[in-house]
Amino acid sequence: MAIKRAKTMEDIARLANVSKPTVSRALRNSPLVTEETRRHVLDVATKHGYVINRNAQKLRESRTNTIAVVLDFSSHRENRISDPFIFNLLAGVSEALGQRDQDLLLCSPAHSSVESLGSITTSRGADGIIFLGEGGRRDDLVALAERAVPFVVWGAVEKALPYCAVGSDNFQGGFLAAKHLLDQGRSRFLFIGDTHHAEINLRRQGFIKALSEELGSRAATLMVSDMSLDDFSYSASHRAATEMVEGPGPVPDAIFAASDTAAMAVISAFRAAGLSVPEDVSVVGYNDIPASEHFHPPLTSVRQDVHVAGALLVEKLMLAIEGRSPQSTMLETRLIVRASS
Amino acid sequence: MAIKRAKTMEDIARLANVSKPTVSRALRNSPLVTEETRRHVLDVATKHGYVINRNAQKLRESRTNTIAVVLDFSSHRENRISDPFIFNLLAGVSEALGQRDQDLLLCSPAHSSVESLGSITTSRGADGIIFLGEGGRRDDLVALAERAVPFVVWGAVEKALPYCAVGSDNFQGGFLAAKHLLDQGRSRFLFIGDTHHAEINLRRQGFIKALSEELGSRAATLMVSDMSLDDFSYSASHRAATEMVEGPGPVPDAIFAASDTAAMAVISAFRAAGLSVPEDVSVVGYNDIPASEHFHPPLTSVRQDVHVAGALLVEKLMLAIEGRSPQSTMLETRLIVRASS
């Protein structure tokens, strides 16, 4: 087979006996072209399998209609941070972008400094950026906000943020979890999660807040501790929980884990050590992943409505690209109570 | 703030008192430029925060250094088909592409017919395509293979495939599962999975193969049935399993589910109905997701080594783009035996 050069707009113009600009107009449904010629041009174009060269188009136009999505795989894969949850978020974003006919450029922050992330837009690779999770890079994002680069962030939503963020109400989530555990009459609390992540730190703050409100009434009987790990994968959490149970320290009777995955790991470790859930210890997770409902015992969890989040992120980013300043949004969280607590 | 036009190569050339091509050469570390001028140009460029316009570059060069990755979110999200497993695959691909300095364009097939998928390359949006899962679109892929579009597929690997595929040995996986279940002395077998997907159909074939080999020795005692659902999410599987147990038909004593998620759902439903796993029924899943190890009871599962798969897919696609014809590769599967069987 001979090497076929892809057809250009010029080719189509020649084949249709019109000029290049007319083809361009016809393809973009410009009102400046007769219905008749439009049809004709479109016929010729489809017949010859013509597709427009996106790069030439992007070069010429000011917008690329491409959005960069930054997702830190290295901390999510193998469930290191959390749950398949973030995947649903990506799916939501993908769908919302598809509806607006925007391409999705997926980037790993590992290979890209903030510098180069910012330059994704200046290099015309994309019109804007969506960060799916701020990870431990708050400072970088703040720096980026000064650079007139349109971006939005899924993560912690706080008052003084210099950029637009969408996230669930992490503080409320932690607060609800603590309230619920208090209601079960628990007194030795354990928080599990990587507080270097602002989102997770907020969950912990909400958790602590609810506990300290209670502190007045029965101060001496409350105990709070943290389990800090480099890595909150199933296996690492499981290992740490096993060590805790077998260790000399007091064993908690109420656990709030910042991810369902970690919660399940801990339950599993505790049960293996002969403790019962929820008899000996109540456990609350986060994200309400599908498996939680049918875990043994079914897991109480904080649910964030991620279904709308993707669409919201895209919507706000589009505003930002148009030069407006979209507001941050905090999504409600809800405690789904099941047998584990 | 005044509107700042991004600096072009021409600007940098002027600022550095050299010509445009010299800047271009300096940036690309061409040997055709003095070390001295190179340094000088690079200095000026970084000082002014210059970044090359990727679109202009792509337009000019024949290659875009962008790879389209097609992932059917609609069937994966909310765990409809399977496990977070596919997410790890995406991570692997992302990493491998990053190492080769290739951009990743994420596409949903939902919004794109095969026609338009093929045109991703002709429209110069990407140099090639990686399909993560063939879904039910085998025919489309076969059609695409005739179109001289470089692409590779994660999915079923079969002899007569007109394209390059990488996948685990699904047949072997099913075979191993059946063998193992037979070893447990089981006789009423149930397969769970969407056989419209070629990968999953192969698992079933391997499963059936092992059973029919046994058939000679104790024909009359073997029973095989299928559970077909539109959707193999946790909840749908759970519901179907519950109906099965409560229904009039015979209840299986050995189950092979094409995903761990479905396996867990079924176990949960059976247990809720008063059956014991593995006493009354043995269950084997697929993918060996992290949660499987600590499920109650720990889940026997077929593990596919997905760690290398991403890198392999990328490597083969690069060959395809260079005009070579990479071979398909089948990855070993291994049965991880745990308490559920």
Add this chain to the structure above:
DNA sequence: TTGAAAGCGCTAACAC
């Protein structure tokens, strides 16, 4: 309503 000309920012070919 359509066409001719110019130019987006870059690199390859060729001259010096």
Add this chain to the structure above:
DNA sequence: GTGTTAGCGCTTTCAA
């Protein structure tokens, strides 16, 4: 080694 020229495929003036 470096500069000059040309052109990738498209859209946007502007003129007809």
